Amino acid sequence: MYAVIKTGGKQYKVAAGEKIKVEQIAAEVGQEIVIxxxxxxxxxxxxxxxxxxxxxxxxxxxVLAQGRHDKVRIFKMRRRKHYQxxxxxxQNFTELQISAVLG
Structure with missing residues (x-):
């Protein structure tokens, strides 16, 4: 059984046993959450x-882990204007282990 869930303004297709990285959720590592x-x-x-x-x-x-993604570098430049x-x-993330899909 699978489900499409919404968290952090995004949608994820999940099934029991999968690991996903979602936008940061205020929860402790090891805590069980209900979506x-x-x-x-x-x-x-x-x-x-x-x-x-x-x-x-x-x-x-x-909740398996709280962490941060790799750095995204932004570079802006205007040619001939001496602007760089x-x-x-x-971005912060929360790694989740899906344990059950109930419905």
Missing amino acids: DQVLALGSGADLKIGTPLVEGATVTAT KRQGHR
Whole structure:
């Protein structure tokens, strides 16, 4: 069974046993969280689509790690104007282990 969940403004297709990296969630490492924003549930040819959410469907996950992605370097330049700007950004993430898809 798989589910399409919404967290951090993004959508992810998940199944039990998978590991995913999502936008940062305020939770401790080892803590179990419940995601109730399930947009769709499916198993084989059977698919249940919510309007916009599937009633009573939840996904439980365990927080494996809190971390930061690799640095993205931003470089802006205007030719002939003596303008150069360097900037970097590292996005925070939470790594989840999906333990169960209930619905």
